[in-house]
Amino acid sequence: MAFDIKGILSPFKALNQMGKHPHTVKFPYEEKVTAPRYRGLHFNDLEECIGCGTCSTICQNKAIDMINIEGIDPSSGDTGLRPRVDNGRCCWCALCVEVCPTGSLSLTTDYIYVTEDADSFLWTPGVDNPEGKEKKSFVSDSEHSLLEYARVPMRELEGSERVKSFAEVVLGYSEEEARKEAERCIGCGICTDNCPVHMHIPEYINAIAHGNDEDAIRIIYDNNPLGETCGKVCTRRCEEICAISKRGEPVAIRWLKRYATERAANEEMVKEIVNPTILPPNGHSVGIIGAGPSGLTAAYYLAMRGFNVEIYESKAHAGGMIMYGIPKYRLPLDSIDKQIEYMESIGVKIHYNTMVGKDVTLEELHQKHEAVFVGIGFEKPYSIGLTNEEAEGSIQAVNFLRAINSDKHVEIGDKVVVIGGGNVAIDAARVSRRLGADVTILYRRRVQDMPADWEEIEGAEDEGVHIKPQAIPLELITNENGRVVAIKYANAEMVPDPKGGRPRPKIIEGDEHIIETTAVIGAIGQEADYSFISEKIKSQIEIKRGRIVVNESQQTGVEWLFAGGDIANNRADAISAIADGFRATKGIEKFILNKEN
Amino acid sequence: MREKETTIYLGPQHPGITGNMMVKLKVTGDTIVSAETHVGYLHRAFEKLMEARTWLQCFPIVCRICVPEPDPNEENLSRVIEEIEGREVPERAKYIRVLVLELSRLATYLLWMGGQSGSMGLYTMPQWTVGDRDYILDLFEQLTGGRVYHMYIWPGGVRRDLPEGFGDKVLKVMDYLEKRLKDYDDLLFNNALFYKRAKGVGVIDKAKAQEWGVVGAPLRGCGIKHDVRIDEPYEVYDKLNFIVPTYEGGDVWARAMVRRQEFEQSISIVRQVIENMPGGDFYNKIPNPLNWRVPPGDAYVKTESARGEFGYYAVSDGSLKPRRVHARGPAYVHGVSLLERILQGANIADVSFIMNSLGTCPPEIER
Numbered sequence: 001m002a003f004d005i006k007g008i009l010s011p012f013k014a015l016n017q018m019g020k021h022p023h024t025v026k027f028p029y030e031e032k033v034t035a036p037r038y039r040g041l042h043f044n045d046l047e048e049c050i051g052c053g054t055c056s057t058i059c060q061n062k063a064i065d066m067i068n069i070e071g072i073d074p075s076s077g078d079t080g081l082r083p084r085v086d087n088g089r090c091c092w093c094a095l096c097v098e099v100c101p102t103g104s105l106s107l108t109t110d111y112i113y114v115t116e117d118a119d120s121f122l123w124t125p126g127v128d129n130p131e132g133k134e135k136k137s138f139v140s141d142s143e144h145s146l147l148e149y150a151r152v153p154m155r156e157l158e159g160s161e162r163v164k165s166f167a168e169v170v171l172g173y174s175e176e177e178a179r180k181e182a183e184r185c186i187g188c189g190i191c192t193d194n195c196p197v198h199m200h201i202p203e204y205i206n207a208i209a210h211g212n213d214e215d216a217i218r219i220i221y222d223n224n225p226l227g228e229t230c231g232k233v234c235t236r237r238c239e240e241i242c243a244i245s246k247r248g249e250p251v252a253i254r255w256l257k258r259y260a261t262e263r264a265a266n267e268e269m270v271k272e273i274v275n276p277t278i279l280p281p282n283g284h285s286v287g288i289i290g291a292g293p294s295g296l297t298a299a300y301y302l303a304m305r306g307f308n309v310e311i312y313e314s315k316a317h318a319g320g321m322i323m324y325g326i327p328k329y330r331l332p333l334d335s336i337d338k339q340i341e342y343m344e345s346i347g348v349k350i351h352y353n354t355m356v357g358k359d360v361t362l363e364e365l366h367q368k369h370e371a372v373f374v375g376i377g378f379e380k381p382y383s384i385g386l387t388n389e390e391a392e393g394s395i396q397a398v399n400f401l402r403a404i405n406s407d408k409h410v411e412i413g414d415k416v417v418v419i420g421g422g423n424v425a426i427d428a429a430r431v432s433r434r435l436g437a438d439v440t441i442l443y444r445r446r447v448q449d450m451p452a453d454w455e456e457i458e459g460a461e462d463e464g465v466h467i468k469p470q471a472i473p474l475e476l477i478t479n480e481n482g483r484v485v486a487i488k489y490a491n492a493e494m495v496p497d498p499k500g501g502r503p504r505p506k507i508i509e510g511d512e513h514i515i516e517t518t519a520v521i522g523a524i525g526q527e528a529d530y531s532f533i534s535e536k537i538k539s540q541i542e543i544k545r546g547r548i549v550v551n552e553s554q555q556t557g558v559e560w561l562f563a564g565g566d567i568a569n570n571r572a573d574a575i576s577a578i579a580d581g582f583r584a585t586k587g588i589e590k591f592i593l594n595k596e597n
Numbered sequence: 598m599r600e601k602e603t604t605i606y607l608g609p610q611h612p613g614i615t616g617n618m619m620v621k622l623k624v625t626g627d628t629i630v631s632a633e634t635h636v637g638y639l640h641r642a643f644e645k646l647m648e649a650r651t652w653l654q655c656f657p658i659v660c661r662i663c664v665p666e667p668d669p670n671e672e673n674l675s676r677v678i679e680e681i682e683g684r685e686v687p688e689r690a691k692y693i694r695v696l697v698l699e700l701s702r703l704a705t706y707l708l709w710m711g712g713q714s715g716s717m718g719l720y721t722m723p724q725w726t727v728g729d730r731d732y733i734l735d736l737f738e739q740l741t742g743g744r745v746y747h748m749y750i751w752p753g754g755v756r757r758d759l760p761e762g763f764g765d766k767v768l769k770v771m772d773y774l775e776k777r778l779k780d781y782d783d784l785l786f787n788n789a790l791f792y793k794r795a796k797g798v799g800v801i802d803k804a805k806a807q808e809w810g811v812v813g814a815p816l817r818g819c820g821i822k823h824d825v826r827i828d829e830p831y832e833v834y835d836k837l838n839f840i841v842p843t844y845e846g847g848d849v850w851a852r853a854m855v856r857r858q859e860f861e862q863s864i865s866i867v868r869q870v871i872e873n874m875p876g877g878d879f880y881n882k883i884p885n886p887l888n889w890r891v892p893p894g895d896a897y898v899k900t901e902s903a904r905g906e907f908g909y910y911a912v913s914d915g916s917l918k919p920r921r922v923h924a925r926g927p928a929y930v931h932g933v934s935l936l937e938r939i940l941q942g943a944n945i946a947d948v949s950f951i952m953n954s955l956g957t958c959p960p961e962i963e964r
């Protein structure tokens with residue numbers, strides 16, 4: 001190439017391009033068709049969105065704020081808020097889309113947005129463009145999402161190994177596993193709404209994720225002194241609504257709590273780490289009946305506030321149903337001891353083997369203490385209502401479990417039938433397996449109707465428990481010595497409930513069967529024993545369907561009498577009892593200190 | 598008669614300035630006596646901003662360091678993190694990254710052709726090349742969802758797999774561009790007037806070039822073979838066949854010829870990549886970005902951008918956010934210190950002509 005004639009003429013070849021159709025779209029005469037994964041204006045499926053705010057958290061341009069929208073109310077698992085995008089700040093990076101746990105948020109093929117009004121740059125996806133649903137282009141399916149939808153699996157003993165002893169089934173996360181599982185959390189905090197005591201879940205999970213286990217322990221103990229119990233046996237309502245569960249397995253909140261609390265190996269370590277601020281004695285005194293989760297929780301926080309707290313417990317050991325109901329392969333004794341000893345170490349006094357109504361009266365307690373909290377739980381089993389129910393070989397599950405948990409021998413033989421479908425039934429069945437029996441559960445409805453935790457049901461099946469659904473027990477058959485030797489039941493079909501409720505079992509006439517058995521264990525529910533409450537007091541408090549009615553600070557109709565736990569809430573689990581105890585603390589403190597002024 | 602020295606301010610708003618910066622010229626007549634560059638109109642503090650953002654949140658920022666050529670920034674930030682983390686990248690992702698980087702080079706060279714021609718008054722060329730660049734932007738749109746800012750290469754691989762039938766579409770565009778290259782030759786590279794304007798203009802002293810930190814086409818236009826893709830191959834460049842063209846002279850002409858040959862090389866690389874594209878994963882997932890901590894450490898990586906060697910240095914203190922990210926692009930050297938030197942003795946009319954030939958990018962100088 002050089003400065004020559006060829007070089008002077010060659011540019012003229014450009015003339016042959018004249019009249020060619022340009023590639024560029026002639027807007028507005030032509031419309032540009034955007035690519036299938038185009039990143040245009042946002043769309044949000046308002047029904048799918050749960051208002052978790054993760055989109056807003058990740059946006060590095062702070063383009064998203066979460067707003068209330070008419071017609072969308074907060075509900076369990078949904079904050080009721082929805083994202084609003086400032087189109088003046090957005091750069092359409094779609095990071096918000098990539099981290100949206102529900103997949104409700106996407107970008108669309110729309111890209112034209114013109115307005116004279118700067119305020120209208122605020123754009124509520126889904127509200128401002130309902131038609132966007134048909135134009136979704138950049139989406140995050142679970143494969144592309146940046147979130148991790150699979151849980152770090154929990155290691156457990158093999159089913160065949162488990163039935164050989166009462167060793168703890170769940171082995172717990174290692175440090176590495178816990179960090180990895182905790183990292184999955186998006187910190188939206190939706191879970192805390194469903195937790196009866198509103199534990200600071202995202203905060204302690206975040207602490208675990210970042211290797212600060214001791215912080216996690218402190219955060220847990222802030223409103224739950226039985227965190228380790230909950231880490232092992234909680235019914236985990238939190239996990240039910242975990243945002244990640246919309247497309248995957250919820251974060252293992254319970255196992256993470258277990259991991260953290262177990263890091264403090266004994267009560268001294270708990271005390272050292274939690275290092276609670278205990279106010280000096282304030283001269284006031286509170287009596288607590290029952291050392292179950294509700295009573296213990298109330299006692300713990302009241303003791304920290306400087307109250308003299310005395311628990312009256314009829315049994316030799318504290319813990320209530322978590323001690324005498326829940327089997328030790330789920331919640332070992334040394335774990336319970338560690339938690340109780342820690343509470344005692346900060347000033348909670350427990351009078352063991354002291355039954356209110358027998359060893360001391362409620363009136364005496366009232367004289368001694370300014371307020372009394374009742375947390376006696378449901379200990380009296382319902383009768384199963386079958387002939388020969390009183391016969392030898394017919395046992396009640398809570399009595400059976402209490403005996404086993406107290407290291408007593410119970411003769412159940414080698415062929416056990418359990419009646420019921422709740423957690424107590426499953427516990428009785430799994431304990432029976434550990435005592436060497438062949439076990440069958442008879443349940444009236446379908447397996448999917450069982451109120452028991454699905455993990456418990458699976459655990460039972462792994463251990464060889466037979467579950468016979470749609471089986472209605474008819475009578476217990478005894479031998480000449482009056483001992484139960486068999487149970488008669490009928491198969492049932494499910495019929496729709498005329499009132500629109502869940503389908504009901506109806507006996508199939510003539511479809512009756514007999515199972516030989518060495519013991520029948522009834523597990524269809526319990527109630528409270530209020531015999532220690534005088535008629536005078538009973539007339540001033542309200543008892544509805546077996547439960548004492550309380551206000552939002554757990555106060556009964558008698559101002560110095562507070563109640564909580566199974567006798568006051570119908571969720572009947574440990575965490576609800578803990579929540580009641582926690583609320584009662586505030587109620588009792590307010591009641592006593594107000595009286596003083 | 599001695600002519601009087603006058604001062605001329607070129608920019609910061611000037612069509613011949615490739616972005617917003619200003620060159621203060623002392624001239625006598627038409628000849629530049631001295632040039633002083635003034636930047637500061639585009640500083641967005643990206644490096645500082647990154648210290649306040651989580652690692653992933655930095656991605657939508659870095660692509661904005663260089664508007665015409667964002668991808669090397671994504672590539673560098675990804676690689677520097679992967680280097681600190683020791684994160685593996687699937688083979689398919691490496692091929693896709695090279696595809697993106699070469700498409701990006703082609704698009705950048707098309708813009709450069711337009712700029713180089715426009716700055717000497719040849720306005721047909723930018724009409725063509727900006728239009729032809731749209732074919733590449735269409736490909737980017739299909740691949741990444743964005744035409745200009747792709748936010749596509751990220752730690753662990755790339756964000757999405759190739760769409761159905763993408764390879765064929767790419768090859769079609771390559772065939773088209775190859776054909777078009779003949780038209781560009783006719784209009785620009787074989788144009789006697791261009792030769793006349795470019796030869797001996799904006800000369801970089803070969804002996805000094807490396808000492809001054811000149812890289813990319815300006816260095817290769819001094820006859821020095823230097824290309825990160827060959828010297829320290831990254832991704833899968835060591836598995837691809839291509840040559841690194843060099844020209845002697847150190848002038849605008851030589852730089853243009855280097856880019857002209859590289860354009861052809863890039864087309865060939867893209868074809869090889871499509872042909873050899875392996876199957877498998879395109880992404881080795883990072884942990885939940887909200888909790889993603891990069892282990893403590895530091896690293897320096899570099900990429901051969903269309904404007905030359907482009908490096909990133911990053912330091913992690915093990916937290917959720919970078920402690921420091923530094924982008925070391927070619928534009929500072931080329932557009933500030935080198936430009937000031939080689940403008941001495943040039944004509945006023947050559948200022949933007951020379952700036953274009955150096956690939957000066959004010960947004961990248963300032964970050």
Ligand SMILES: Cc1cc2nc3c(=O)[nH]c(=O)nc-3n(C[C@H](O)[C@H](O)[C@H](O)COP(=O)(O)OP(=O)(O)OC[C@H]3O[C@@H](n4cnc5c(N)ncnc54)[C@H](O)[C@@H]3O)c2cc1C
Nearest residue numbers: 290292293294314320321325356376377565566572573574
């Ligand atoms: C077999 C079984 C398994 C369960 N599994 C789980 C589970 O996995 N997860 C879960 O969250 N929940 C579980 N629960 C439920 C949970 O244990 C209870 O909801 C919880 O313990 C209720 O706490 P509480 O404070 O109301 O009383 P309780 O735990 O029932 O404790 C009441 C305490 O009061 C004492 N007491 C009673 N009367 C008197 C009196 N007159 N004087 C002095 N002391 C008295 C009792 O001895 C007892 O210690 C289970 C329950 C059972 C029975």
Ligand code: SF4
Nearest residue numbers: 049051052053055100
């Ligand atoms: S991340 Fe998704 S589900 Fe959560 S608020 Fe945003 S759009 Fe709704």
Ligand code: SF4
Nearest residue numbers: 059090091093094096
């Ligand atoms: S696309 Fe990016 S910038 Fe826009 S709202 Fe989503 S995260 Fe923010």
